[in-house]
Each structure stands twice: as C-alpha cells, then as structure tokens.
Amino acid sequence: MDNKEREDLIEGRNAVIEALKSDSTIEQILVSSGKNEGSINVVLAKAKEKGIPVKYVDRKKLDKMSGGGVHQGVIAISTPYHYCDVEDILLSAREKNEDPFVLILDEIEDPHNLGSIIRTAELCGVHGIIIPKRRNVGVTPTVYKTSAGAVKYVKIAKVSNINLAIDKLKKEGIWVYGAEIDGENYCFNQNMTGALALVIGSEGKGISKLTKQKCDVLVKIPMVGKVNSLNASVAAGVVMYEILKQRIVKRG
Numbered sequence: 001m002d003n004k005e006r007e008d009l010i011e012g013r014n015a016v017i018e019a020l021k022s023d024s025t026i027e028q029i030l031v032s033s034g035k036n037e038g039s040i041n042v043v044l045a046k047a048k049e050k051g052i053p054v055k056y057v058d059r060k061k062l063d064k065m066s067g068g069g070v071h072q073g074v075i076a077i078s079t080p081y082h083y084c085d086v087e088d089i090l091l092s093a094r095e096k097n098e099d100p101f102v103l104i105l106d107e108i109e110d111p112h113n114l115g116s117i118i119r120t121a122e123l124c125g126v127h128g129i130i131i132p133k134r135r136n137v138g139v140t141p142t143v144y145k146t147s148a149g150a151v152k153y154v155k156i157a158k159v160s161n162i163n164l165a166i167d168k169l170k171k172e173g174i175w176v177y178g179a180e181i182d183g184e185n186y187c188f189n190q191n192m193t194g195a196l197a198l199v200i201g202s203e204g205k206g207i208s209k210l211t212k213q214k215c216d217v218l219v220k221i222p223m224v225g226k227v228n229s230l231n232a233s234v235a236a237g238v239v240m241y242e243i244l245k246q247r248i249v250k251r252g
Contacts, residue, residue: 021046034059088128101124102127108136122154126240129156176217177219179198179221188222190217192246
C-alpha cells in the first residue's frame with residue numbers, strides 16, 4: 001500500500017455501494033465468480049439499475065488488482081478521482097452561506113490515515129481538503145475504502161505548494177490554525193468559530209517548519225499518558241470535532 005496505488009479503483013462492498021449511490025462515473029464492476037451472497041447483491045442490483053456492466057472474474061485477478069487485498073470480491077473501475085481547485089472549496093462555503101472550514105494536510109503518507117481524516121472531515125462539515133502534490137498520498141483504493149465512501153462528498157484540492165495555498169486563504173480573510181504538540185493554547189480554549197483553515201502535520205515530523213510559521217495560531221490537544229503524540233487522523237479528528245462543537249454552540 002503506497003502512493004503508487006491506482007486512483008481509478010474502488011474496492012470493497014460498502015465502498016462500491018457508496019460510489020454507486022453517488023454521481024461517480026463507474027465504467028465497469030468486477031465481481032469474483034462463484035456464489036455471491038449478502039451485500040454483493042445490492043451492488044449487482046444498483047449496477048443493473050444504472051446500466052453499469054458487471055464482469056465476473058476469477059478471485060485471483062481481483063487479488064492482483066487490489067492495492068490492499070481486502071476487496072471482498074468486488075472492484076469498481078471508475079474514472080480517476082477529479083481533484084478540484086482551492087477556489088472551488090471556497091465557493092462551496094459561500095454557496096452554503098457558511099464561514100469556510102478548510103483542512104490542510106502536510107505530507108500525510110499513510111492512506112489509512114488520509115481515509116480516516118476524509119471520513120471525519122465530511123461528518124464535521126469541512127468544505128474541502130488541501131493536499132500537496134508531492135510526499136502526500138492521493139485518493140487511492142485504500143483511501144476510498146477507509147473513508148467509507150466519504151471521499152465522494154468532500155472536495156480535495158491537490159496543490160504544488162501548500163504554503164502558497166495558505167497565503168491565498170489568508171487573502172480571503174481565513175485564519176490559519178496548526179495542530180501542534182507545542183501549541184500556544186489548548187484547542188478547547190481557542191476561539192475557532194470564524195473562517196478558518198486547520199493544518200495537520202505528517203505522521204512522523206508534524207507540520208514542516210515553514211508551514212508552521214505560516215500559521216496564525218498553534219493549538220494543542222491535552223494529553224496525560226506516557227506517549228506524547230497522537231496518530232495524525234486521531235489528532236485531526238479531535239480538533240475538527242472541537243471546531244464543529246464551537247460552531248454549533250455559536251449558532252445556538
């Protein structure tokens with residue numbers, strides 16, 4: 001499982017069902033030959049309803065195609081994920097008449113972490129996610145599966161330089177927060193109710209030095225255990241839910 005996974009494959013029953021429910025362009029569905037039971041019948045029914053061709057193949061073929069090997073007997077071949085522009089993310093917030101809530105990921109390389117972050121972001125009302133083109137996993141089958149299909153409902157912009165993207169957001173009046181262990185305030189003590197972008201660093205190095213300097217405020221998460229760091233997706237989830245909570249309280 002690495003950045004070389006194909007971005008045009010959707011693996012696993014639930015992920016394929018979610019893709020079929022959305023407006024994804026699916027070209028073909030591959031199903032393992034033999035007796036198919038349970039939710040695979042939902043896949044087959046929805047594919048028939050949408051007129052999407054289904055091809056039965058040997059399970060070994062699916063194993064070979066699969067990035068993570070957990071395809072559950074079904075792989076959908078879709079058009080590659082369509083990344084958006086940063087402007088599209090801001091437009092989405094304007095159309096909903098909401099303060100922008102943007103997530104910026106600084107070199108997240110684990111596809112499971114990215115998938116989990118996308119899933120939480122969708123639930124927390126994030127308008128879009130910005131990732132760098134280099135040293136960051138893209139939307140691969142593992143990401144799609146881990147996100148439980150949420151990737152189809154969250155705008156993702158892939159940029160050449162996240163620091164330039166941050167400058168662009170600041171010009172739009174967006175305050176930039178970084179989640180860091182040496183943050184100035186605990187996230188629950190920081191007012192995060194307006195237009196904002198939240199930066200989450202990589203699993204090992206955290207936020208890069210220059211990007212950290214670009215942040216207006218660094219916030220931290222309270223920890224009392226002997227291990228002084230959190231998994232990137234867990235840290236992102238904690239801060240995103242705090243932002244969601246503050247927004248709900250503000251709305252009353």
